[in-house]
Structure formats: structure tokens, C-alpha cells
Amino acid sequence: MAEQTDKRALVIGAHPDDNEFGCGGSIAKLARDGWDIAYIICTNGNKGSHDTAMSSYRLSEIRESEQRAAADVLGVQRVIFLRYNDGELEPTTALRTEMALYIRHFKPTVVYTHDPWKQYMLHPDHRAVGFAVIDGIVSARDHLYMPGLSQIGISVWRPKSLYLWSAEQSDYTEDITDTLEMKIAALTRHHSQLDGNDGWAERVIRRARDAGKAAGFQAGESFRRLQL
Numbered sequence: 001m002a003e004q005t006d007k008r009a010l011v012i013g014a015h016p017d018d019n020e021f022g023c024g025g026s027i028a029k030l031a032r033d034g035w036d037i038a039y040i041i042c043t044n045g046n047k048g049s050h051d052t053a054m055s056s057y058r059l060s061e062i063r064e065s066e067q068r069a070a071a072d073v074l075g076v077q078r079v080i081f082l083r084y085n086d087g088e089l090e091p092t093t094a095l096r097t098e099m100a101l102y103i104r105h106f107k108p109t110v111v112y113t114h115d116p117w118k119q120y121m122l123h124p125d126h127r128a129v130g131f132a133v134i135d136g137i138v139s140a141r142d143h144l145y146m147p148g149l150s151q152i153g154i155s156v157w158r159p160k161s162l163y164l165w166s167a168e169q170s171d172y173t174e175d176i177t178d179t180l181e182m183k184i185a186a187l188t189r190h191h192s193q194l195d196g197n198d199g200w201a202e203r204v205i206r207r208a209r210d211a212g213k214a215a216g217f218q219a220g221e222s223f224r225r226l227q228l
């Protein structure tokens with residue numbers, strides 16, 4: 001059953017809810033298929049509110065519990081919170097190294113994250129995470145990066161594929177016809193983000209229908225796929 005052990009995915013998003021929006025349907029499929037899935041949530045999302053009575057401290061706690069609930073819906077086994085402040089991420093060497101360390105630790109065969117090359121993407125954290133993950137993959141796979149880690153048994157790891165969500169130049173569509181409902185159910189857990197946002201589910205469904213159409217599916221999630 002060597003194949004069984006290859007079923008490991010790492011999903012890295014800037015904020016609580018990004019992973020569900022980006023690839024929730026695909027992740028639900030992997031979970032159903034017995035994959036071991038870990039989430040990394042880089043920021044605490046503590047600026048994501050229009051409620052003037054909300055504090056950053058309370059919001060970050062709320063968003064972590066919403067994220068755990070959403071991950072449970074999809075069948076994700078582990079959620080790692082890095083707890084950086086929302087809106088303050090930069091694609092530093094330190095963040096890249098941190099990503100590389102998680103990649104070496106979890107040994108994922110597939111990695112999902114933001115496409116940092118999406119034009120006119122407003123949120124700086126989305127760009128920062130996308131670049132840090134891509135650069136981190138390079139650091140994770142070659143032994144002369146972080147040489148001390150190999151000496152304590154954290155050896156190099158090379159994922160097979162990288163899927164970038166929200167890509168303008170997507171070249172791969174996952175058929176999520178059977179898991180679109182689970183994606184919506186998981187997103188629903190992000191109450192602080194979506195409860196007052198009328199029509200969000202219809203918009204997510206419409207986008208999935210549009211993405212699927214070109215590939216001949218009832219619903220899809222599109223990615224730029226890099227074979228590594």
C-alpha cells in the first residue's frame with residue numbers, strides 16, 4: 001500500500017476562510033479519498049470585521065474556532081495557526097523558511113495556496129503567502145538550504161504538485177460537483193465573515209458553475225498547477 005502513504009496534502013492560506021474559498025471542494029474530495037490533510041493558517045484574521053464594537057483580540061479567537069469548525073466539515077485532520085497579525089505579512093526569508101520547515105515536516109505530495117501573480121489582487125497577505133510558499137518549496141527540497149535541519153533529522157522534501165487558487169491563467173479544473181455542497185457548508189462556519197454578506201453562497205455556486213463549465217463539469221475549482 002505504498003500509494004496510501006502518498007496521500008498527504010498541505011493547504012496554506014493567509015486568513016481563516018481562504019482555504020475554503022480557494023479549494024474547499026477539492027479538499028473535501030481528498031478527505032473522502034482517505035488523504036491526510038493539514039491546514040496552515042498564517043494570520044489570525046484579526047482585522048476582518050466591519051463591526052465597530054469588535055476587538056482584534058476577540059475576533060482572532062472567534063476566527064480560529066470558525067476555522068476549526070470549517071475544517072471539520074471538510075474532513076481536514078489538522079489546523080496549524082501561525083497567528084501573525086492580519087494585514088502585516090511580508091514575503092520575508094523568515095516566512096519562507098517557516099513554510100519550508102512545515103513542508104519538510106508534513107511531507108505533502110500536493111500543496112495548495114494563493115496564486116501570488118494574480119493581477120490587481122488587493123490583499124497584501126495573499127501575495128505574501130503565495131510567494132513564501134513557492135519560495136519555501138524551493139528551500140524545502142534542496143539539502144544546502146537550512147543544512148542544520150538535516151543534521152537533526154528534518155530532511156529535504158519535494159512535493160509533486162503545487163496548486164495555486166484564484167489563478168488568472170488557470171490550467172487545471174477539479175470536478176467538485178459532488179463536494180460543492182460541502183464547500184458551502186464549510187464556508188457557512190465562518191459566521192463572522194459571511195453572516196451579513198447577502199448572496200455569498202449564490203456567488204460561490206455561480207463561480208463554481210462557471211469554472212466547471214469549460215471543463216465539462218457541473219461545478220469546478222480552477223487552479224494553476226505546477227508539476228514539481
Ligand SMILES: [Zn+2]
Nearest residue numbers: 014015018123
Ligand atoms: Zn484572505
